Amino acid sequence: MRWLRNVWHLGRKEIASLGRDTVLFLFLVYSFTFTVYSEATGIDIEVRDASIAIVDGDHSTLSRSISAALRPPWFRPPVLIDRADLDPAMDSGRFSFALEIPPGFEADLLRGLQPELRLDVDATAMSQAGIGDSYIQRIVLDEVLAFLKSRGIEADLPIGIVVRAWFNPNLDSIWQNSLMSVVEQITLLSILLVGAAVIREREHGTIEHLLVMPVRASEIAMAKVAANGLVVLVATAMSLMLVVRGVLTVPIAGSVPLFLSGVLLYLFAMNSLGILLATIANSMPQFGLLATPVFLVLIMLSGANSPIESMPPPLRLLLQGSPTVHFVDITNAVLFRGAGIGVVWPQFLALAAFGMVAFMVALARFRGMLARQG
Amino acid sequence: MPLDASTCVVASSLSHRYGATTALDQASLTIPTASFTAVVGPDGVGKSTMLGLIAGARALQSGELTVLGARMGDKREREAVFGRIAFMPQGLGRNLYPTLSVMENIDFIGRLHGLDDADRAARITRLTQATGLSPFLDRPAGKLSGGMKQKLSLCAALIHDPDLLILDEPTTGVDPLSRRRFWALISALHASRPSMTVLVSTAYMEEAERFERLVVMDRGRILAAGPTREVIAGTGQASLEAAFRMLSDPQWRGDALVIPPRIERHDGPAIVAEGLTRSFGDFVAVDHVSFTIARGEIFGFLGSNGCGKTTTMKMLTGLLPATGGRAELLGEPITQPRLEQRLRIGYMSQGFSLYEELSVRANLELHGKLYQIPADGIGPRVEAALARFDLADFADVLPKSLPLGIRQRLQLAAACLHEPEVLILDEPTSGVDPAARDLFWRRMVELSRDGGVTIFVSTHFMNEAERCDRISLMHAGKVIAIGAPAELIERSGAASLEDVFTGYLEKAALEAGEEPAGVLAETAGLPLPGPPPQPGLVAPLVRIAAFARRETVELLRDPIRLVFALASPMLLLFVFGYGIVFDVDRVAFAVLDRDRTAASRELIEEFRSSPWFEAHPPLTGEADVGLALASGRVALVIDIPPGFGRDLARGHRPEVAFLQDGAKPFQAETARSYFENVMLGLMARSMAETPARPAEVLPFRIESRYRYNQDFRSVFAIVPGSIMVILALIPAMLTALAVVREREIGSISNFRVSPASVAEFLIGKQIPYVAVCFLSFLSLIALAVLQFGLTVKGSMPALLLGGLLYVFATSGLGLLVSSFARTQVAALVATAVIVVVPALQFSGYLSPAAALDGTGYWMGHLFPSLWFQNISLGVFAKGRSLAALAQDLAILSLFGFVFLAVASLVLKKQER
Secondary structure, three states: OHHHHHHHHHHHHHHHHHHHOHHHHHHHHHHHHHHHHHHHHHOOOOOOOEOEEEEEOOOOHHHHHHHHHOOOOOEOOOEEOOHHHHHHHHHOOOOOEEEEEOOOHHHHHHOOOOOEEEEEEEOOOHHHHHHHHHHHHHHHHHHHHHHHHHOOOOOOOOOEEEEEEEOOOOOOHHHHHHHHHHHHHHHHHHHHHHHHHHHHHHHHOHHHHHHHOOOOHHHHHHHHHHHHHHHHHHHHHHHHHHHHHHHOOOOOOOOHHHHHHHHHHHHHHHHHHHHHHHHHOOOHHHHHHHHHHHHHHHHHOOOOOOOHHHOOHHHHHHHHHOHHHHHHHHHHHHHHOOOOHHHHHHHHHHHHHHHHHHHHHHHHHHHHHHHHHO | OOOOOOEEEEEEEEEEEEOOEEEEEEEEEEEEOOOEEEEEOOOOOOHHHHHHHHHOOEOOOEEEEEEOOEEOOOHHHHHHHHHHEEEEOOOOOOOOOOOOEHHHHHHHHHHHOOOOHHHHHHHHHHHHHHHOOHHHOOOEHHHOOHHHHHHHHHHHHHOOOOOEEEEEOOOOOOOHHHHHHHHHHHHHHHHHOOOOEEEEEOOOHHHHOOOOEEEEEEOOEEEEEEEHHHHHHHHOOOOHHHHHHHHHOOOOOOOOOOOOOOOOOOOOEEEEEEEEEEEEOOEEEEEEEEEEEEOOOEEEEEEOOOOOHHHHHHHHHOOOOOOEEEEEEOOEEOOOOOHHHHHOEEEEOOOOOOOOOOOHHHHHHHHHHHOOOOHHHHHHHHHHHHHHOOOHHHOOOOHHHOOHHHHHHHHHHHHHOOOOOEEEEOOOOOOOOHHHHHHHHHHHHHHHHHOOOEEEEEOOOHHHHOOOOEEEEEEOOEEEEEEOHHHHHHHHOOOOHHHHHHHHHHHHHHHHOOOOOHHHHOHHHOOOOOOOOOOOOOHHHHHHHHHHHHHHHHHHHOHHHHHHHHHHHHHHHHHHHHHOOOOOOOEEEEEEEOOOOHHHHHHHHHHHOOOOEEEOOOOOOHHHHHHHHHOOOOOEEEEEOOOHHHHHHOOOOOEEEEEEEOOOHHHHHHHHHHHHHHHHHHHHHHHHOOOOOOOOOOOOEEEEEEEOOOOOOHHHHHHHHHHHHHHHHHHHHHHOOHHHHHHHHOOHHHHHOOOOOHHHHHHHHHHHHHHHHHHHHHHHHHHHHHOOOOOOOOOHHHHHHHHHHHHHHHHHHHHHHHHHOOOHHHHHHHHHHHHHHHHHOOOOOOOOHHHOOHHHHHHHHOOHHHHHHHHHHHHHOOOOOOOOOHHHHHHHHHHHHHHHHHHHHHOOOOEO
């Protein structure tokens, strides 16, 4: 009872200090609104708005209809360029793809000579290269088949392929991007806010004062976890409702309360990690440098930016210990696939376990830090 | 140049406000050249503000101020006169760099003022000899005692032979012996350089009395100014302390504090220490200290700075475990986790340790709640405390904006709020004006005599020590004398308690062989006024070099930070290069076969045998499809319709449905291209077996050429990109605290009163970080080549130049954030939030820059990462030449200069 009451009083103090820092508050708002919005709309992990150049040596009906078929939203209107400009244009990164239609392509096709097209792919655009390649092949195939059909030549494939994407029928990247951006912001802020709050108290000597009061180290640590967690939780809920669902009109399939409980567990885990890092660093500059690689690795290897399935097996195993990986799983499962607790309980359990361990270790180190304080 | 060389400072109608509070109200003042002036007044009346204005550290708001002939409102005249002023701000050693040695601290200020090597060395030798610091040249400033810090600050201030020396409360918190020596030094200095004007503020009236001129201030106004004797005589009082009380409160009748005798109690001692010892490594801070303090006693604790007083007090509060001996509080041994015990103690630490971001009232309320005062009792008790400690006027103000003395009152109010039985007060009256100190003592006497509270208090004021029931003298971790004040004077045969004290300390210091007092007598060896340094054309470069040098030394003294700056980029590159793979393989799939014919089995087998797919147990009904996908167990369900085999054989073109998990669009798209390929292969083979159809399934071929990365391996694209991401974050995080931290710690005041410009300050700070980050860049190139097998296909000079310009830009961004952030926390968070998204998402790293849209397009193009990504990827993967990258390099170079220019505009040299 007294424990809870003290956590409550100390927690309110934490929130009051956060509220005093206007610059900090503005950046919190900025990161959960503008950043989420621009990340959702600004990038396309799949092929969308891909830039493509066409070297049209054929100038035929077919070559023009292929060019016309490469259209938004997948491709920007193709730019016709000369053969000579192809290399410099690709070098400068202006185009991710360049399709070369040889002279006499249409005529050779009609004669059944199986002419060859050439597609240049900028393979440094990892996320687009492979997918874009198959997109272009599919589009060209459709155009060629339609063209042959119009000339009375039967050339249809023997099996029809019907593709249906569940949960996100158009494979719209805004959905995924907006949520992953929210995950990114939570990760970043949950580590930095709470850790910096601990270091700040230490540098200002206020933590020493708390220690002569009838409060326990666990109350101080829990108050920090709870208060900073609450701030980020509210920001997340607002971001989800106003930005993701409101402005970006992403349909949320699953239960928002279930998702927010997942956020709560995640925040517990990450805030504990933040305190742990703060007990390792001796000063604010050291903390900044210590926290940066940690949140960068957690974000980059969360499965939101590049697929976990493709990582080397030892790393995949290691990443089972990353709370961010489990949280990304929860986000995808609950918000997209409408999964219930029956499906995501293992992830919830993993987060809770990580949180408990991190909090215990952080608390032990925190006590040690306080003892050294004097 | 002054028309009249006999006046040093002329101020007329100076006013200064902080928000709604008026700090200075129409203050006018003239200080003659070569005079020796003390500024006295209660806390928070504008003394520091006025000194800050005269020193040029604060921006003039209204009124006229001429210092050494320069109008301080005029930027050019002000900058020119900085070389002739020295300013020591309030707070013990606040303008020192704790990790720098004594030598380096002085040396830095000397360089800042453009003194050449030989000159500097000579001046440092003379100054440190005169102040007795010469044996400690290599000791870090953070490890000096209070008195030594004070002397070091003074040496740094005097290195450039100022014509005006301004000291803001230089002796606050310094023990009597060090104080005595400090003033002896100042007078000797003045004697050896009579043309120097000295302006000092102080809270010690007996010190102020020795000055030839006085300025008495109250509530932002100057009450009296003139020769000291005249000022005192004008009030009809004998001492300055009395005169001061008279001036600030004409109703004051000089009622001296009378302490009623203590009533002996017989309920056991309040505090017992027996052989209490605390060592830190080899250093014994407290060495077998023993004493017994009775209940209700006021026990004074005296000693030089750093003698172990604070450590002893911390052990008694349970903050610090003892390494030896035993201590008892109220009959119970002191153990750390005993919460009930803490309810009975009130503690006030030496530094301000309440929350700066909570108002005075909120701080007290928080105390009340944590000390379990019932909710309905907190309000009245807080109000009573506000009234009792004269804090009512500041109840809703943040402590940050309050002067030291009022903050101390708040701390005492907080310590007493829960009516503890024992009060442990660590220098509660340091920096507090006489009237407030009197208030403090009245309250303490009430608590002790009426409430039976035991008070354990440390102080540097002898008149306070005289008020204690008993005092103990501590030196170098040991108690050297203990007893009632009168008894101690009698025992040693000295004239006053101060003489007793200094006598003991001088004896102990001599025995320990430190700071031989004889040096002070050799004041003839003090610096002779040399010619002031001539500002030349190279002066800005010299100052930049001074800042850069200092920052470098600080960075080198913090090896953890240096290691992080160099090692974590390599670690990150290793992890990213190894872990970020965009090749999707082993797509998990399950089949819902509703046909169960040879044809459907052939199709399934085609997928089973593909290396790109991983088969999961087949599904039995349509109901399973949803669950399989929702659980994320499989990413693909292949739904083969009934009659598939029959329709295929008849050429009826059956349709197979591929149901994908769309939650991860990238994986879904990639999987789609895979299964289309598998299907095309399957169809080609089945058609080859049907003679009726052409051998080729497709009427044409597409040959895809994967440029720059033939094997389409992630590592060739990810490694150059990861270098870009790492060098965006690490340099920015390194510099993000560079300015805001100096502001929080206080050392920025050196810059404020130096002849250096904001740009010189920032460039100087940036240079070492650019160097460290460039070194880190080179290590990343090496790692990319040696570990990941990348080759620098394009222009190496372009890559190196690009890297240099990039770390210049990103470290500049950190400095920019640091210039506008108010707290270190905000600077860290802001930097991370600003950098992470454009560097990761809008730079062409994870998705091509050519596909950026809307705000993302602009965020990408208005951030240096995108341009460096072009260079890094261009040189590593595409083999581009310097000429081909000229445009990217040019644009990249702009960022660094723009960030620096904006930071120079945002950061104001003078304080508001």
